[in-house]
Amino acid sequence: MDNLSMLIGGKAGFGIDKAGQIIAAIFNRRGYRIYVYRDYPSIIRGGHTFSLIRASATRRDAHEGHVDYLLALDQETFDLHKGRLKSEAVVIYDNDAVKVSELPDGIRTIGSPLAKVVKEEAAPDISRNTCIIAILCKTIGIDWGLAEEALRRYISKDIEANIKAGSRAYRESPSLTEFGAIDQRPHPLVSGNEAISLGLLKGGLKAYLAYPMTPSSPILHYLAHVAEEFSLKVIHPENEIAVMLMALGFSFAGERVAVGTSGGGFCLMTEGLSFSGMAELPIVVILGQRPGPSTGLPTYSCQTELNFALSAGQGEFTRFVVAPGDPEEAYYWSSEALNIAWKYQIPSIILSDKDLAEATYSFDEAALATAQERPPFLWDRSQAYKRYADTETGISPLAFPSEKDAIIKINSYEHDESGITTENGAITKKMEDKRLRKERLLREDLTSLQTVRVHGDKDAKTALLCWGSAKGVCVEAAQELGLKVVQVVVFAPFPFEEVAQALAGAKKVIAVEYNATAQCARLVRARGIAIHEEVLKYDGRPFSSDELTKKIEGLL
Amino acid sequence: MMTLGTKTVNTWCPGCGNFAILNAIKTVLGALTEEGLPVENIVLVSGIGCHAKIVDYVNTNSFYSLHGRVFPAATGMKVARPELTVIGHAGDGDAYGEGLEHLIFAAKRNVDITAIIHDNRVYGLTTGQYTPTSPAGFKGRSTPFGTKELPFNPLALMLASGATFIARGTSHGIDLLKKLFREAILHKGFSIVDVLQVCVTYYNMYEYYEKRVYELKDHDPEDFNAAGRKIREWDYNNDGKIAIGVFYTKDAPTFEKSFPSTGTTEDRGQKIRELLKDSI
Numbered sequence: 001m002d003n004l005s006m007l008i009g010g011k012a013g014f015g016i017d018k019a020g021q022i023i024a025a026i027f028n029r030r031g032y033r034i035y036v037y038r039d040y041p042s043i044i045r046g047g048h049t050f051s052l053i054r055a056s057a058t059r060r061d062a063h064e065g066h067v068d069y070l071l072a073l074d075q076e077t078f079d080l081h082k083g084r085l086k087s088e089a090v091v092i093y094d095n096d097a098v099k100v101s102e103l104p105d106g107i108r109t110i111g112s113p114l115a116k117v118v119k120e121e122a123a124p125d126i127s128r129n130t131c132i133i134a135i136l137c138k139t140i141g142i143d144w145g146l147a148e149e150a151l152r153r154y155i156s157k158d159i160e161a162n163i164k165a166g167s168r169a170y171r172e173s174p175s176l177t178e179f180g181a182i183d184q185r186p187h188p189l190v191s192g193n194e195a196i197s198l199g200l201l202k203g204g205l206k207a208y209l210a211y212p213m214t215p216s217s218p219i220l221h222y223l224a225h226v227a228e229e230f231s232l233k234v235i236h237p238e239n240e241i242a243v244m245l246m247a248l249g250f251s252f253a254g255e256r257v258a259v260g261t262s263g264g265g266f267c268l269m270t271e272g273l274s275f276s277g278m279a280e281l282p283i284v285v286i287l288g289q290r291p292g293p294s295t296g297l298p299t300y301s302c303q304t305e306l307n308f309a310l311s312a313g314q315g316e317f318t319r320f321v322v323a324p325g326d327p328e329e330a331y332y333w334s335s336e337a338l339n340i341a342w343k344y345q346i347p348s349i350i351l352s353d354k355d356l357a358e359a360t361y362s363f364d365e366a367a368l369a370t371a372q373e374r375p376p377f378l379w380d381r382s383q384a385y386k387r388y389a390d391t392e393t394g395i396s397p398l399a400f401p402s403e404k405d406a407i408i409k410i411n412s413y414e415h416d417e418s419g420i421t422t423e424n425g426a427i428t429k430k431m432e433d434k435r436l437r438k439e440r441l442l443r444e445d446l447t448s449l450q451t452v453r454v455h456g457d458k459d460a461k462t463a464l465l466c467w468g469s470a471k472g473v474c475v476e477a478a479q480e481l482g483l484k485v486v487q488v489v490v491f492a493p494f495p496f497e498e499v500a501q502a503l504a505g506a507k508k509v510i511a512v513e514y515n516a517t518a519q520c521a522r523l524v525r526a527r528g529i530a531i532h533e534e535v536l537k538y539d540g541r542p543f544s545s546d547e548l549t550k551k552i553e554g555l556l
Numbered sequence: 557m558m559t560l561g562t563k564t565v566n567t568w569c570p571g572c573g574n575f576a577i578l579n580a581i582k583t584v585l586g587a588l589t590e591e592g593l594p595v596e597n598i599v600l601v602s603g604i605g606c607h608a609k610i611v612d613y614v615n616t617n618s619f620y621s622l623h624g625r626v627f628p629a630a631t632g633m634k635v636a637r638p639e640l641t642v643i644g645h646a647g648d649g650d651a652y653g654e655g656l657e658h659l660i661f662a663a664k665r666n667v668d669i670t671a672i673i674h675d676n677r678v679y680g681l682t683t684g685q686y687t688p689t690s691p692a693g694f695k696g697r698s699t700p701f702g703t704k705e706l707p708f709n710p711l712a713l714m715l716a717s718g719a720t721f722i723a724r725g726t727s728h729g730i731d732l733l734k735k736l737f738r739e740a741i742l743h744k745g746f747s748i749v750d751v752l753q754v755c756v757t758y759y760n761m762y763e764y765y766e767k768r769v770y771e772l773k774d775h776d777p778e779d780f781n782a783a784g785r786k787i788r789e790w791d792y793n794n795d796g797k798i799a800i801g802v803f804y805t806k807d808a809p810t811f812e813k814s815f816p817s818t819g820t821t822e823d824r825g826q827k828i829r830e831l832l833k834d835s836i
Contacts, residue, residue: 249632
């Protein structure tokens with residue numbers, strides 16, 4: 001068997017998320033490639049939460065809608081997800097908490113009195129998650145030693161009691177199958193947020209500022225945790241307006257800086273974004289999308305902020321917008337977003353979404369070699385310093401305080417080359433031309449990068465057009481159906497030529513997006529390229545591989 | 557002494573209180589640079605409003621920010637480069653209205669920057685509306701029948717928020733203004749000088765202030781309770797005496813010193829590999 005899907009569920013506060021990570025870690029050490037989808041409500045205690053863990057011989061960045069193992073710590077998990085059971089699935093459950101109804105033949109059930117076990121072993125209630133992991137391991141023939149090692153790595157509180165309860169649950173449950181190891185090197189397990197964090201660090205990040213907001217808060221937490229080690233300044237200011245302006249203060253002082261948020265926080269950042277455009281202060285913004293409008297669904301996912309990212313902020317200015325589709329792309333483009341922001345002195349926006357941000361992936365370490373920090377254009381002292389010197393490329397050489405002999409004047413008003421306020425019409429036009437001219441060289445630079453990627457059968461007559469976290473599920477559906485996938489990675493400046501080239505030869509183009517208005521398809525259509533079908537999902541949940549495959553099949 | 561002026565044409569109204577603030581800050585910065593402060597370490601930050609033009613008139617590094625956003629920008633550059641001398645000029649609409657939250661947090665953090673508030677108690681550049689420090693009943697263009705709200709006392713707010721240097725001056729007492737600016741800049745921590753600045757066009761309080769201001773004497777600025785009493789003596793609304801001078805000073809740890817100093821980014825590849833090893 002080279003593909004196994006497991007669902008573990010319970011109430012918020014049951015340790016479901018951690019259990020999902022531990023199961024992923026166990027399979028990872030056995031050579032499997034991992035994908036974990038996390039589904040949780042915006043609630044700290046109570047409310048249904050579950051993780052879908054997929055372990056495969058080859059990389060698959062999507063979850064399956066149907067599962068081989070259902071691990072139910074409460075009745076709701078069983079009731080909500082029994083429809084997902086494959087024909088030979090196994091249900092493992094706490095029979096102190098769950099009543100299992102009639103199930104089709106072929107499905108096996110393993111009930112164990114977990115509440116009683118943890119009580120008798122004097123372990124805390126939460127260690128029922130440990131017990132159910134132990135039973136899963138026993139069922140599929142994984143050594144207790146391997147399970148215990150993973151448990152000890154992930155659990156610190158009451159670990160001995162957890163191990164005691166877990167080992168008893170392991171002893172007292174049956175062994176059903178042998179799910180062998182795969183002979184390949186385990187990869188690190190990372191979330192999109194971790195990949196973004198590491199990419200920023202590699203790109204020379206000196207400071208990170210953010211106000212907490214799902215799904216981007218884990219970047220703040222991660223970078224705060226490693227701040228000392230990387231000599232990084234991490235600040236959580238009073239609101240997103242302060243985040244952005246403080247970051248521009250760092251930028252002015254010459255320190256590479258990034259900020260992270262979601263749509264609502266980005267709303268507050270837009271005045272600072274426009275300031276960055278006018279004052280040519282480099283800034284990187286991580287915009288983790290979640291469904292709106294307004295507060296929306298805080299802990300779910302979408303791709304609704306593409307238009308917003310492309311047009312946020314008053315006035316017209318050059319910007320860079322990139323939407324990575326997996327952690328390797330997230331790592332590379334996060335470092336590149338810094339390089340581009342600093343080379344062109346523009347805002348770079350990394351569009352992420354809750355699924356990319358918080359899903360767990362097997363990270364191919366070969367990607368580490370792709371990212372590097374590159375210096376910006378610095379003042380060479382050959383001429384008197386002018387912060388906004390008008391040049392052929394539009395890029396003015398940078399100097400930072402306290403550089404001697406340079407008076408560095410930053411200005412949010414229209415300004416002359418020295419940074420002094422102006423309302424003169426001719427200077428206004430000249431400076432706007434200068435700022436917009438930067439896009440020419442940026443476009444040239446981007447031609448050598450993978451701004452659009454083609455996956456699957458490159459000669460297929462049907463192409464799926466996608467972006468961001470939809471990449472994984474589209475690639476799998478295309479593989480299943482023999483289709484081509486065209487993934488738009490860079491959105492500003494929009495790579496029209498590359499998209500046209502990638503879609504050339506396709507007789508039918510199907511846009512797959514997590515929004516209601518097909519935002520990427522609109523951009524492509526604006527170029528005169530036909531998009532024949534739209535498969536849109538905007539309920540906050542990503543497509544499972546089987547669900548999308550079936551939908552696309554119906555359109556062929 | 558080096559010249560800190562620029563060739564930019566000054567567009568403040570004749571008689572504007574901003575001239576005194578400009579002259580005072582230029583004199584103080586000139587003296588400090590002569591005493592050894594590298595001029596390239598100075599950054600003036602401004603908001604948006606009449607006050608903000610000051611950055612075009614002083615030949616130092618400057619950061620002409622957004623309305624209300626002087627102090628987060630000033631905080632960012634100070635944390636990034638603690639060796640900088642960062643002076644934030646803001647109007648009363650700017651600091652006490654649009655950007656109040658930032659001002660409170662800058663005081664709370666005790667970041668070592670200086671706030672100079674051009675407090676003319678009226679919006680000048682937007683042609684005459686009331687501000688957070690306009691007295692009750694103020695008739696401005698947005699409140700033709702008089703405001704229905706009381707002003708707040710920004711210095712009481714600053715004392716409560718953790719500012720470690722609190723002073724008030726007026727735009728027609730330039731010698732005191734120079735002294736206050738100098739002390740505020742040299743103070744290690746968040747310092748604020750509220751300058752009662754006359755707006756000759758929209759709210760000319762010259763005579764009103766002339767009659768009421770007096771300089772603090774026999775006041776111990778290290779006494780928090782005494783500072784509170786003196787700060788509350790005039791509430792920006794009544795017609796009583798108005799104290800000017802230094803109300804409060806305190807030594808306290810500063811925000812920018814709490815961060816790791818900037819290191820090299822060269823060895824990060826290896827550190828990243830080590831972090832990833834932990835997640836296998």
